[in-house]
Amino acid sequence: MNSTAVAPRGTGVLVVGACQAGIQLACSLREYGYTAPITVVGAERHAPYQRPPLSKTLLHAETSPDAIALRSEAFYADQGIRLVLGERIIRVDRGDGGAGVAYAHSGRSFAFDRLALTVGARPRRLPVPGADLAGVHYLRDADDALALRAALAEAVDVLVIGGGFIGLEVAASARVLGCEVTVTLADNRLLERAVGVPTSEFFLDAHIRRGVRVHLGAPPVRLLDDGHGRVRGAELPDGSVLTADLVVVGIGAVPRTELAEQLGLTVDNGIVVNEYGLTSDGTTVAAGDCVACPPPVDLPDGPVRIRFESVNTAVEQAKTAAALLADRPVPYWAVPWFWSDQYDLKLQVAGLSTGHDRYVVRGEPDTEKFAVLYYRGGHLVAGDFVNRPADFLAVRSALAAGRTIPPEAATDTTVPLKKLIADDPRQAVA
Amino acid sequence: MPKVTYVSDAGEVRVVDGLAGDSVMQTAVRNGVPGITGECGGVLSCATCHVFVDEADLDRLEPVSGLEDEMLDGTVVDRCPNSRLSCQIKLSEELGELRVTTPEAQE
Ligand SMILES: Cc1cc2nc3c(=O)[nH]c(=O)nc-3n(C[C@H](O)[C@H](O)[C@H](O)COP(=O)(O)OP(=O)(O)OC[C@H]3O[C@@H](n4cnc5c(N)ncnc54)[C@H](O)[C@@H]3O)c2cc1C
């Protein structure tokens, strides 16, 4: 891997995108001993912040963008990290060996020896008539969250389109605020791409118990105008109409790949990187929601690349890319995990359940405290945990150590999972 | 002004002025104090903000919640009687100064 590292020629690393991945990349570069300049350019005006609270406490509790800042201003100065906010990079010109110049919308330019792309993703737009009416919201940035919070304060009937994490977290926040809430989605179960069937079914029941109406398999065909350019509801495929004075669309995110495409990098549902965070040109690195990377865990017969949107993945990929730039390459290999908070329900997910052939449920879902452990070929691969944080930590550490938890024993809630972690017989043979 | 003294596993000391309302975890992460990761941002999801609280300060803190207690059972370095998740310790004028030791590892 050494051939890819170029000795700094003075302008150092330019990181495009100043959020979870970009800031981690910059901090890790310093931690790994990189001494040349580091510039991080971000399009948003807010100091780099954490996104998870945007759909949670920022909507329903007294949280402000300042309260969710990732680092203090003094910290960046101290670390010699130059932070340029409110500048969107629109073009990059490249010379030899990875160096080049990036141009911002404003006309400012930023020269670099090495480029890192941490540009994240944007919300997928609803492809139906009426999607641009007033009162239709998306949620990705702090500004979106502030606008949505203001709108929720006035709203009576909230319609959430999409049954993924952001949709369900917004639904929960809106219920906490006292709104009437309806969720409608194309899929036949909630959180389809992120959790297994028992967990999806639990979240359906849990939302219904808290007064949310849910329509599965019902993607709106159009949004309806109140005659003044404001949304008044949505029409479903069967012709029925859901009324709403506020619509929130949460139907997934699309990786921002324009700069990568302009640079001629390979893109396939994300900027393609190898296990070191290196893109196809052999010099540019990328990390976070904008990348598609080899799975960081064993996934026999699974996809060659995954795009996994979570804080943990953004952080781990950023560390990996920083290590490469600092000439200390270590491949990305770690158990991906994430969480979601809805009402008083804490969901934690560890590992990738893709392709599991068996699962066991530990605890009773109706008590709102249970876990689902997923197995493939007798081998523990993942788990979903609702209000069972100790079990989550046990499974995460078992997976990280390549160990297992016997499925038969796992259902006994009187024994802590931590005590059941055992050597994986398959690993031992292999 | 609230103040937190962070002592690393190796005995290095960092004293940081904090803001009332911020947690011991936030104060460390924002100011680049090593030894505390705080990956989930303080919502009791990651258990990477484990600290050992100075015995003298322990009783002055809000009690451990059920969720925190469960998470403490799964920290990378095993819990001790003075273990806390530092995202759950909020600074305040009344609390004043605190002293915590960070474990050898968080992840
Ligand atoms: C509402 C919400 C709730 C979430 N909740 C959770 C959760 O509970 N748990 C969890 O694990 N994960 C959660 N996530 C996912 C997590 O926040 C993301 O995976 C993470 O933020 C990805 O980080 P990133 O740096 O790759 O991308 P982003 O956070 O999207 O940051 C990319 C940044 O780059 C900037 N940018 C883009 N293009 C340019 C350009 N050309 N020039 C300059 N700047 C540019 C953008 O403005 C943005 O600030 C949530 C996400 C959202 C939106």
Ligand code: FES
């Ligand atoms: S910061 Fe995640 S549990 Fe404390």
